[in-house]
Amino acid sequence: MSKSGKVFKFIMNVSDNIKKTVSFLRKNLLKCIEYGLLVSALSAYSFFMFIDPLMDLDFQEVLDVWYRWQSLNVGVLAFVSSVIFYKSTKYATNKQTERNFIAAKSVLPNALSELTQYNTEAFEIWAHKERSLVASGHGITRVDPESLIAPPLPEEIHLVFKNCISHAPKAVGAELAVILQQLQIINARTKSLIDESESNASSIEWVHSNIWRLSRLQAAVNQLFSFARSQSDFDDSPINHQDIVTGLMNISRNGHQFTSDRVIERYRPNPE
Structure with missing residues (x-):
């Protein structure tokens, strides 16, 4: 293969990789943003609710923080529970759909x-x-x-x-x-x-x-x-x-x- 042919092939491969990357980002950008916001929110909650109060090694201070923010804690626990329930239900539904498709196929x-x-x-x-x-x-x-x-x-x-x-x-x-x-x-x-x-x-x-x-x-x-x-x-x-x-x-x-x-x-x- 000539040098110009190798260069053209290289350019085409790079172009294909760029197209695949752009397509992947378009399909998964919203999902990445959702997961990023969720991880950021949980990280901030964990730091201010657990890590920061425990840094002073004052257990009473920890209890006071939890008491002051008990409404938030209840909401977070309810949110985490709902996410777990949703994921488990979705997993069971997907598995049932897969079994039904195998039977139909x-x-x-x-x-x-x-x-x-x-x-x-x-x-x-x-x-x-x-x-x-x-x-x-x-x-x-x-x-x-x-x-x-x-x-x-x-x-x-x-x-x-x-x-x-x-x-x-x-x-x-x-x-x-x-x-x-x-x-x-x-x-x-x-x-x-x-x-x-x-x-x-x-x-x-x-x-x-x-x-x-x-x-x-x-x-x-x-x-x-x-x-x-x-x-x-x-x-x-x-x-x-x-x-x-x-x-x-x-x-x-x-x-x-x-x-x-x-x-x-x-x-x-x-x-x-």
Whole structure:
């Protein structure tokens, strides 16, 4: 690596560290201020109520100080007791939430497998439509099978996802909610494609965009599998182009390679 390249890499590393530090301070500044004020107040109270009176080794003076400030002492004791009670209650609640999430997550892999099966069946619908549009563009008439129906949404998915979202950490719950949202969109558009109620159903661009959306949904499912199986921590990294292509390959079966190739070609990133 050239000297200029090393300098550029060093500058980028410093920039990343600065960004991480600023982000940490933004998230924890208020908490640091709260803890700082609390420690300062308790330190001052401890000094004037215990350390300073005991410095003269006059026990009567200590009792007099405590007697004069008994209202403050009662308030401090009540405050400390409430803090201890709050912390213990919060700890017990968090532990119960963790146990509930572990129980809910235990059936998440099966729900993700059913969702993958749904995505595969939904892709069949879109692939048939895509091939029909391509054929008609070449003057060839294709008739979709009369038995082509929208795959039903597995009932278990909504229940499992709902339980997981209720007990999951914020980032995990948000990701599961996005998956459910995208699933509803895909399901509605698949139905409208079959009953021909969608005005864009004859647009190859619209069909390709929904196949790409379906592939992105599968990519999100793929990213969750290892976490659902407790094989790794939650991965909240953004889904990239290759992830979506992999998702498309996972659901494109039964001789739909040409459809997959056309969709990938349409969404191939421009070279820099």
